[in-house]
Amino acid sequence: MAVKKIGSQTIKLLNPPSIISAGSIVGPKEGDGPLAQYFDKIVQDDLLGEDSWEMAESALVKEAANIALGKVNLTLDDMEYMFGGDLLNQIMSTSFAARDMKVPFFGLYGACSNFTESLSLASMIVDGGYADQVITTTSSHFSSAERQYRFPLESGNQRPLTSQWTVTGAGATIISSVGEGPYITYVTTGKVIDFGIKDAANMGAAMAPAAVDTIRAHFTDTGFKPEDYDLIITGDLGIIGHEIAMELLQKEGYNMSKVFKDCGVEVFDNERQDTHSGGSGCGCSAVVSCGYLYKELQAKKLNKILIVSTGALLSSTSSLQGESIPSIAHAVTIENKLN
Amino acid sequence: MAVKKIGSQTIKLLNPPSIISAGSIVGPKEGDGPLAQYFDKIVQDDLLGEDSWEMAESALVKEAANIALGKVNLTLDDMEYMFGGDLLNQIMSTSFAARDMKVPFFGLYGACSNFTESLSLASMIVDGGYADQVITTTSSHFSSAERQYRFPLESGNQRPLTSQWTVTGAGATIISSVGEGPYITYVTTGKVIDFGIKDAANMGAAMAPAAVDTIRAHFTDTGFKPEDYDLIITGDLGIIGHEIAMELLQKEGYNMSKVFKDCGVEVFDNERQDTHSGGSGCGCSAVVSCGYLYKELQAKKLNKILIVSTGALLSSTSSLQGESIPSIAHAVTIENKLN
Secondary structure, three states, X not given: OOOXXXXXXEEEOOOOOEEEEEEEEXXXXXXXXXXXXXXXXXXXXOOOOOOOHHHHHHHHHHHHHHHHHHHOOOOHHHOOEEEEEOOOHHHHHHHHXXXXXXXXXXXXXXXXXXXXXXXXXXXXXXXXXXXXXXXXXEEEOHHHHHHHHOOOHHHOOOOOOOOOEEOOEEEEEEEEXXXXXXXXXXXXXXXXXXXOOOOOXXXXXXXXXXXXXXXXXXHHHHOOOHHHOOEEEEOOOHXXXXXXXXXXXXXXXXXXXXXXXXXXXHXXXXXXXXXXXXXXXXXXXXXXXXXXHHHHHHOOXXXXXXXXXXXXXXXXXXXXXXXXXXXXXXXXXXXXXXX | OOOOEEOOOEEEOOOOOEEEEEEEEEOHHHHOOOOHHHOOEEOOOOOOOOOOHHHHHHHHHHHHHHXXXXXXXXXXXXXXXXXXXXXXXXXXXXXXXXXXHOOOEEEEXXXXXXXXXXHHHHHHHHHOOOOOEEEEEEEEOHHHHHHHHOOOHHHOOOOOOOXXXXXXXXXXXXXXXXXXXXXXXXXXXXXXXXXXXXXXXXHHHHHHHHHHHHHHHHHHHHOOOHHHOOEEEEOOOHHHHHHHHHHHXXXXXXXXXXXXXXXXXXXXXXHHHOOOOOEEOHHHHHHHHHHHHHHHHHOXXXXXXXXXXXXXXXXXXXXXXXXXXXXXXXXXXXXOOOO
């Protein structure tokens, strides 16, 4: 048995890498939301001067990377690998950003689980001594996602109350072998879970069982309990998915009530901003983590958190073919102090 | 500097993992080609009894995994991680296979570079002690790719002479910390390269500069020369891309003439099977590697090879928007003996 493996799905990092910097950039709606003060940059033009929503999203990726690098006086030349992904077909916005960034590149696809999928792989590569400094990027864009997965924006379709609003934004982290935290200490890798939900306008319900499966595995493997964390936050279950996940975990004996949140619930003010079930998209957990959570960790208002980004692995083709929605969630523990 | 890193893009694996098994399954056209004898399974019904090409491709992934596992009397329960990807939007065939396989899953997207992208990450995770046994999968399907990237099959479009034929097939490998080879010894990770080619029917030309960039980096980082290898084989440059890559490497002073091949050139008999510039698709380098190359390594007819899978990171959206084709190539060294 590999020595770093604990339980069946979790790695304990023996040389925990530091997240030495994080950068976040969001669009106008996110910048008008309750977490506005935590984002590094809010753009008012969500086309960012580009000709298409896809290339605008690509610009978000590059800018998030620039922000993260600038904070620690590093450049792309200092980055040994880039781990990145997004929601678009062939991860278009990330691929085109990687073209300009010129860093050895591992493209990932985990739908909205991308933020923690990239942190998982990046932290193992740094912990294992394969690199000293790597960059991760994750993005989504309301307009590129909407027209790919749902309807042309111009048709002004009515959105069901279960639907979520794809976050326009990107987050980037710099993971380093040298640093003073926050440290990535545990990585729990999810399995694909499918409870048979077919409604692509209710992705929170589809993803909740995957989040529960990974959180349960994390607790089982590590022996941690909910109260060992200051915060356990899922990616983008939204209001409906969050309630389902809370209830499912309660049934398994985990009282999450004091520590359990969801990035999709936090990122918008649902009363005022009318997003229905909350935010979604890869960018959701990326900007909430790189903006809000990272700054709360730095301010020591949070000291040990579990981020569980959640991905719905549907495609518009699989939906048209009547398939249900396979989902996945990956968890990483981030702490200010090493024991 | 991380100790395992040599040069700017290459890792020397200090505990080289073994590829203890490989499984390959192909469709009828591949099974009628020059490498037929090397494939583990040839199906005559390329729908594999499924209702769609996408789910047929998913069935190929699962069957390749079953074949690889069966050869060494292992089951999916023995696999600690799965690294997999394909060409489809949201890597649909891999995601749906992973749903049934129930192994902790890292979804990848590197277009046709997926085979070596997955070997790169899997070998670092095993070398680093994070797992003892992992599985990689890579697939493509002519019919699912054709209708996604090009035209409905029913329209019977004429294909330009520069075009390539997407391989229907899947390859799976079992990477283990314990074994007697063939060993993965070096991993060279590519950057995204774009020389401005916009013709989606000439992907060999788009990918050739990426292959050259990664091969050059590999030689520079390791000090190896072409003659140190029994074979250096690219993924799916096809006939046109192979000639371009050979010429570009010649200009840089590397005489590749005795060792340089391309999986896309080898997989079909172009005279007889009329594929124009040869084979392509993620499945191309996967089935040639898991079928032909793995068996030649086992038979000691090949002892040290460099596989350089090549990916064109275009999407149908990026093509419609007039963007050029960013490409990437990842290289792994596989050898029978450790020095």
